[in-house]
Amino acid sequence: xxxxxxxxxxxxxxxxxxxxxxxxxxxxxxxxxxxxxxxxxxxxxxxxxxxxxxxxxxxxxxxxxxxxxxxxxxxxxxxxxxxxxxxxxxxxxxxxxxxxxxxxxxxxxxxxxxxxxxxxxxxxxxxxxxxxxxxxxxxxxxxxxxxxxxxxxxxxxxxxxx
Amino acid sequence: xxxxxxxxxxxxxxxxxxxxxxxxxxxxxxxxxxxxxxxxxxxxxxxxxxxxxxxxxxxxxxxxxxxxxxxxxxxxxxxxxxxxxxxxxxxxxxxxxxxxxxxxxxxxxxxxxxxxxxxxxxxxxxxxxxxxxxxxxxxxxxxxxxxxxxxxxxxxxxxxxxxxxxxxxxxxxxxxxxxxxxxxxxxxxxxxxxxxxxxxxxxxxxxxxxxxxxxxxxxxxxxxxxxxxxxxxxxxxxxxxxxxxxxxxxxxxxxxxxxxxxxxxxxxxxxxxxxxxxxxxxxxxxxxxxxxxxxxxxxxxxxxxxxxxxxxxxxxxxxxxxxxxxxxxxxxxxxxxxxxxxxxxxxxxxxxxxxxxxxxxxxxxxxxxxxxxxxxxxxxxxxxxxxxxxxxxxxxxxxxxxxxxxxxxxxxxxxxxxxxxxxxxxxxxxxxxxxxxxxxxxxxxx
Numbered sequence: 001x002x003x004x005x006x007x008x009x010x011x012x013x014x015x016x017x018x019x020x021x022x023x024x025x026x027x028x029x030x031x032x033x034x035x036x037x038x039x040x041x042x043x044x045x046x047x048x049x050x051x052x053x054x055x056x057x058x059x060x061x062x063x064x065x066x067x068x069x070x071x072x073x074x075x076x077x078x079x080x081x082x083x084x085x086x087x088x089x090x091x092x093x094x095x096x097x098x099x100x101x102x103x104x105x106x107x108x109x110x111x112x113x114x115x116x117x118x119x120x121x122x123x124x125x126x127x128x129x130x131x132x133x134x135x136x137x138x139x140x141x142x143x144x145x146x147x148x149x150x151x152x153x154x155x156x157x158x159x160x161x162x
Numbered sequence: 163x164x165x166x167x168x169x170x171x172x173x174x175x176x177x178x179x180x181x182x183x184x185x186x187x188x189x190x191x192x193x194x195x196x197x198x199x200x201x202x203x204x205x206x207x208x209x210x211x212x213x214x215x216x217x218x219x220x221x222x223x224x225x226x227x228x229x230x231x232x233x234x235x236x237x238x239x240x241x242x243x244x245x246x247x248x249x250x251x252x253x254x255x256x257x258x259x260x261x262x263x264x265x266x267x268x269x270x271x272x273x274x275x276x277x278x279x280x281x282x283x284x285x286x287x288x289x290x291x292x293x294x295x296x297x298x299x300x301x302x303x304x305x306x307x308x309x310x311x312x313x314x315x316x317x318x319x320x321x322x323x324x325x326x327x328x329x330x331x332x333x334x335x336x337x338x339x340x341x342x343x344x345x346x347x348x349x350x351x352x353x354x355x356x357x358x359x360x361x362x363x364x365x366x367x368x369x370x371x372x373x374x375x376x377x378x379x380x381x382x383x384x385x386x387x388x389x390x391x392x393x394x395x396x397x398x399x400x401x402x403x404x405x406x407x408x409x410x411x412x413x414x415x416x417x418x419x420x421x422x423x424x425x426x427x428x429x430x431x432x433x434x435x436x437x438x439x440x441x442x443x444x445x446x447x448x449x450x451x452x453x454x455x456x457x458x459x460x461x462x463x464x465x466x467x468x469x470x471x472x473x474x475x476x477x478x479x480x481x482x483x484x485x486x487x488x489x490x491x492x493x494x495x496x497x498x499x500x501x502x503x504x505x506x507x508x509x510x511x512x513x514x515x516x517x518x519x520x521x522x523x524x525x526x527x528x529x530x531x532x533x534x535x536x537x538x539x540x541x542x543x544x545x546x547x548x549x550x551x552x553x554x555x556x557x558x559x560x561x562x563x564x565x566x567x568x569x570x571x572x573x574x575x576x577x578x579x580x581x582x583x584x585x586x587x588x589x590x591x592x593x594x595x596x597x598x599x600x601x602x603x604x605x606x607x608x
Binding site for chain 1 (some may be wrong): 172349350353354355376378379390397399419422423436440441442443467480482486487495507509511524526550554569572573575
């Protein structure tokens with residue numbers, strides 16, 4: 001559920017698409033059918049071909065292996081397009097109290113930012129924002145939804161050349 | 163016997179303009195035959211007869227009926243009183259000055275009787291008087307008169323109900339109070355949240371924000387005309403102060419990072435809150451006059467939901483410094499933090515009782531969310547209610563009743579406000595127009 005699988009390959013810092021993106025089971029993401037058309041360096045390119053979000057275990061803020069792989073792709077992409085700035089939005093599932101979740105979301109965003117910074121993305125390009133449990137992407141009342149909501153989403157806030 | 167003892171004048175704002183004259187002192191409580199011990203669990207509700215306040219003009223008569231109905235509704239909602247149906251009444255009260263025929267009220271099993279009179283006085287205000295009678299002892303227990311502008315008639319009813327509650331239970335009432343909360347509308351993944359205020363019984367509801375910005379966790383100032391809350395205005399989550407009379411809004415503490423979870427100190431001169439610093443949340447206070455900040459905690463953890471003791475000397479808060487959320491109590495200067503919650507599960511949102519004796523909390527255990535109370539040293543934990551999701555207790559000013567919110571399950575689920583006695587009895591839903599969360603009970607307005 002938490003894994004976002006895309007078929008792509010690194011060539012230096014260039015991201016090449018091989019065929020159409022694989023299906024994602026993440027309902028928070030846009031359809032991947034248009035991935036071949038996404039302009040390199042665009043928001044669509046980032047969201048579809050890189051992956052804009054990472055997921056966390058309950059009450060945890062440590063990055064999983066899958067999360068780190070996604071963030072390595074994000075870091076590479078961000079280094080390819082150095083004019084781009086991002087806002088990292090941290091979220092929690094609904095199974096916590098409001099105040100704690102606000103701080104937990106912030107800690108998840110902060111951990112994500114720190115990892116991207118460790119890969120060479122300038123902290124000045126990254127802002128963090130926590131929404132706590134206020135903005136779920138999945139609204140059912142079981143773990144299949146909660147696990148999608150425990151996330152940090154990297155949102156492109158300014159495009160290269162704009 | 164008329165004693166003019168006290169006159170209190172209130173601020174001249176349209177909302178609170180009031181003059182209160184206490185004109186008849188009650189007999190000492192010890193002499194009364196009827197009283198309610200509300201510290202016991204389930205009590206047999208006391209049967210009370212509430213007669214319409216007498217009026218002369220059709221308008222006065224109407225106010226008299228409406229005020230009596232609100233008094234009755236308030237008393238019933240406490241779970242401590244049963245109001246006797248009007249059609250059972252034998253004596254028709256038609257002279258406020260006359261002693262009732264107690265036998266007629268004993269026959270219908272009333273133990274207390276409320277009589278009253280309403281008049282429109284020359285300046286356009288209403289003058290409301292009431293008497294509370296002990297039917298068994300055949301004595302007046304208390305009597306008061308109030309002046310108010312007609313549009314504040316509900317407050318008169320609340321104040322009379324508070325006086326009756328206090329006389330019969332020995333505890334202060336909580337009917338002349340308001341609730342600040344968050345109204346929720348729209349789908350679960352795009353909730354629109356509005357800061358809202360209403361009377362304790364759900365009337366006079368007013369939206370204080372328009373829904374454009376996400377707003378959370380309102381808390382009353384002890385002076386009741388100010389609220390502190392968190393808003394995402396401008397995409398920057400920060401703590402704000404709002405004057406609910408003037409509508410004036412002010413961001414406090416424009417720090418680089420997010421500020422959240424605010425609450426007033428008991429004297430209203432400080433706001434205590436959490437500041438996000440990287441991955442950690444620490445607790446700070448701001449003095450509202452000097453605008454000086456003081457840091458109270460400094461740990462690599464999430465320290466949040468701070469709440470002062472009513473004497474202002476201690477602060478309860480939650481922290482995950484020990485691994486998961488637990489409740490701690492520290493001195494008001496941040497020294498000597500001690501963990502007080504040790505039960506199975508995690509504990510959060512500690513709120514100190516206005517009486518100082520208990521701390522209410524949200525507990526998460528076994529996939530459920532519970533509301534409970536414990537003594538301020540962590541002993542005597544007692545769960546009041548449990549279920550899929552209960553959160554965020556707030557105390558009535560008399561420390562006998564709590565409100566919290568409960569989420570229903572599923573994509574179309576949402577929160578509602580609930581009220582429960584400290585004894586764990588008399589749980590009921592508080593009426594709101596739609597979904598509602600984050601309740602905050604005001605102090606007594608009068």
